[in-house]
Amino acid sequence: MLDTKPVSCKSLGDYYHVDGKLLEEQYVHFLSDYMTWDQREHAEEWMLFEENLGEYISIDETALSQGELYTVITNKAAKGKKGALIAMVKGTKSEDVRKVLERISARKRNNVKEVTLDMAPTMERIAKHSFPKASLVTDRFHVQKLAYEAVQDMRIQYRWQAIEQENKEIELGKETGMRYIPEVLDNGDTIKQLLARSRYLLFKPESKWTPTQRRRAELLFERYPDLERAYELALQLGRVFHSTKDKGLGFTRLAQWYDKAEKAGFKSFQTIARSIQSHYLTILNYFDNRSTNASAESFNAKIKAFRSAFRGVRNNSFFLFRLSNIYA
Incomplete structure (x- = not known):
C-alpha cells in the first residue's frame, strides 16, 4: 500500500541529494498549479468553496502559524476528506467571516439544517447570521x-x-x-x-x-x-x-x-x-x-499534522493552496 503522507521538498531534496530550497521554488512556480490558482490573490485572507456546502456543518477556529487564527467552516458529510473544507477566513471577527459567507447565495445557505460550534459568542453570531434556518448546537x-x-x-x-x-x-x-x-x-x-x-x-x-x-x-x-x-x-x-x-x-x-x-x-x-x-x-x-463538533476538531488536528510535516508554515498562501487541494 502506498504511503500518502505529505512530504516536504526539503525531505525530498535530502533523499535525492538535490537542493531542497530550489526544488521547492520550482514546485511552487512551475510544477504545481499554484500560479494559476483562482484563489491565490486573496487566499491568505479568505478561501471559499461553496460547492462543498452541506446540510450539516461545523464552525471552529484553528491556528495556522505563529498563533495566527483562522475561522474554519467544514462539511460534516465529507468526514474530513476531500470536500470537507467550505471556507477558511483569517481571524475570528464575525463581520469578516460573514462577508465571505455572504458570497454564497441566501438560498444555498438557507438549506443548512444544523451548525455545530463551541461556546464562543463570535461563532454563534456568524452561524445565526449566515445560516438563519439552521439549528445551532453547542458542542x-x-x-x-x-x-x-x-x-x-x-x-x-x-x-x-x-x-x-x-x-x-x-x-x-x-x-x-x-x-x-x-x-x-x-x-x-x-x-x-x-x-x-x-x-x-x-x-x-x-x-x-x-x-x-x-x-x-x-x-x-x-x-x-x-x-x-x-x-x-x-x-x-x-x-x-x-x-x-x-x-x-x-x-x-x-x-x-x-x-x-x-x-x-x-x-x-x-x-x-x-x-x-x-x-x-x-x-x-x-x-x-447528538451532534458534536468532533469533525471540526479532527480537521484542526489534520491541519496541525500537515503543518508539522512541513516543519511549520513559511509561505501561508502556498500552504493554503496545498491544504485546499487535499480537503476542498
Whole structure:
C-alpha cells in the first residue's frame, strides 16, 4: 500500500541529494498549479468553496502559524476528506467571516439544517447570521471541558499551597538548624508530588484508573475532599450527555446539575453553571441528533499534522493552496 503522507521538498531534496530550497521554488512556480490558482490573490485572507456546502456543518477556529487564527467552516458529510473544507477566513471577527459567507447565495445557505460550534459568542453570531434556518448546537465536549478544567484549577491551587507550605517549612528548618524532611505517603509521593501526579486521573472516570492511580486518588481525596466533590460534579455533567437521549429529560437533568453546582459553593463551577444557563438552548439541541463538533476538531488536528510535516508554515498562501487541494 502506498504511503500518502505529505512530504516536504526539503525531505525530498535530502533523499535525492538535490537542493531542497530550489526544488521547492520550482514546485511552487512551475510544477504545481499554484500560479494559476483562482484563489491565490486573496487566499491568505479568505478561501471559499461553496460547492462543498452541506446540510450539516461545523464552525471552529484553528491556528495556522505563529498563533495566527483562522475561522474554519467544514462539511460534516465529507468526514474530513476531500470536500470537507467550505471556507477558511483569517481571524475570528464575525463581520469578516460573514462577508465571505455572504458570497454564497441566501438560498444555498438557507438549506443548512444544523451548525455545530463551541461556546464562543463570535461563532454563534456568524452561524445565526449566515445560516438563519439552521439549528445551532453547542458542542457537548466544550461544555464538559469547562468542568474538567475547573477541577484541574482546584488541583493546581492546592499544589501552589503545598509548595508554599514546603517553602515555609524549609525556611523554618534553616532558622532552627533542623533539616527539613518532607512527609512521604505510603505510595511514595510527597504531598506536592501527589497533587502533580494526579493530573491525568482527574480526567478519567474511576473505572479507567490503574491500581496505582486508584491508590493515589484515595490519598488525594482523603486530604482534599473538596477536590473529590468537584471531580464528581464533572463526571455527573458528562453522564448527563452520555446517558440522556430525550431532550426534555436532558433539560431536567441539566437543571438538576445546575442546582448541585450552585450549592457546591465552588466559584469555578458556579461560573460554568451560568455559562450553561446562557447557552442552554443550543446545548439542549445536542439531544436532537447528538451532534458534536468532533469533525471540526479532527480537521484542526489534520491541519496541525500537515503543518508539522512541513516543519511549520513559511509561505501561508502556498500552504493554503496545498491544504485546499487535499480537503476542498
